[in-house]
Amino acid sequence: METTAAGVVLASGAGTRVGAALNKVYLPMAGRRVVAWSLAAFAAVPEVGVLVLVIREQDTELADEVLAGHPGKVEVVTGGATRQGSELNALRHLAPRIESGAVDAVLIHDAARPLATPALIGDVLARTREFGGAVPGLAADDVVSMAADGSVAAPLPGAIRVQTPQGFLAAPLLAAYEQAETEGFLGTDTASCMERFSALPVHWVPGGAENLKITYPHDLAVAERLLSR
Template sequence: MVLASGAGTRVGAGVNKVYLPLSGRRLLAWSIEAFGHAPGIGTLVLVTRPQDAGLAAEVLDAYRGAVPVEIVHGGATRQASELQALRHLAGRISGGVIDTVLLHDAARPLIGTELITAVLSAARAYGGAVPGLVAEDVVAVTEDGARLEGKAPGGIVRVQTPQGFRARPLLAAYEQAELEGFLGTDTASCMEKFSSLPVRWVPGSEENFKITYPHDLVVAERLLTGRA
């Protein structure tokens, strides 16, 4: 599931940032292609906004992946968009056709197939998996903001996407969250509240960063040029 239904206003563009140009393609196209060529992926859902229909069609016209892409329109929040997509897949989830779901931010265009495979494998093995990087730049401070000597407590991880979970518990957790009006910070937070599945940390990638500000596009362009 590739989430592309946000606005991305902080990047300062007049268009949804996932459709900005990046190394000869729309930014979104890089994520779509990565999942479309990743082993073990059988269904690919693109969550979009209705007003971006023309841009989404342009991306999919150029798509050359092996996995068919289905389009779902998102909701008012990230969680609502995820629920819309899960409901779209509900029949196949309940029938056992889809056993695991990965949810990825389209604004992370440099995702690699190796990380996709690692998250999928861990999610199938343990129930849930999230990629992340150890936060070595975090410091400890006092209540009034003064920095304490020494490092902050260990075990702090900067979480990335895709986040992966077994499909049936994921759908059930999101439906329960909708009933109770709970809005989580990400997929894992919703699962931690409404599911007993363990969530396993998988080492992420430095390149798998999120495009948030204009300079992020410059960095992504340089990294893609280096790959070529």
């Protein structure tokens, strides 16, 4: 059986802080909609043979427009009420291929990070297959702890700012998310759920300073300027 990795691009949030009338991942940026950049990056990684886009039902027409301009096949899944619910929907969509062994690893990525590169995706996937789990991040040398009285305490050695895509071996990832659903656990991201319900080690892959997340209006302007280079 041929084994491949799956990329899951999450585009089912609202992104209200960016101040736009529509879902921020469909805003135009450097000649494409934001989400199209992430899809293109995953499509450029040969080891990713399955690409899933998770959307809100009300964004179907926008998603169709994006996919009409995408050269490869993208499977569309409707998201859930939370980020974790959307991830679970995608994993259940992939479940038959995960259980058969056809999909051995899954990388989950925020569509709001349009500057993730194929090289970064490939690095995360390689480390995922080697160790079981991997996340990209940047060293957070400026992060400090707070004392009980609210004063600044010592720096936190080894802290990183975690990015996406976050990759894990597919079968343990699916099992962890099903267990989280059963127990009513809601994590902050993919790694937090895996840390709670899986023994897989999560390894750090150096992320990119340009792999920023579109959250506020100025982020869109910065990302567009970077892409225009």
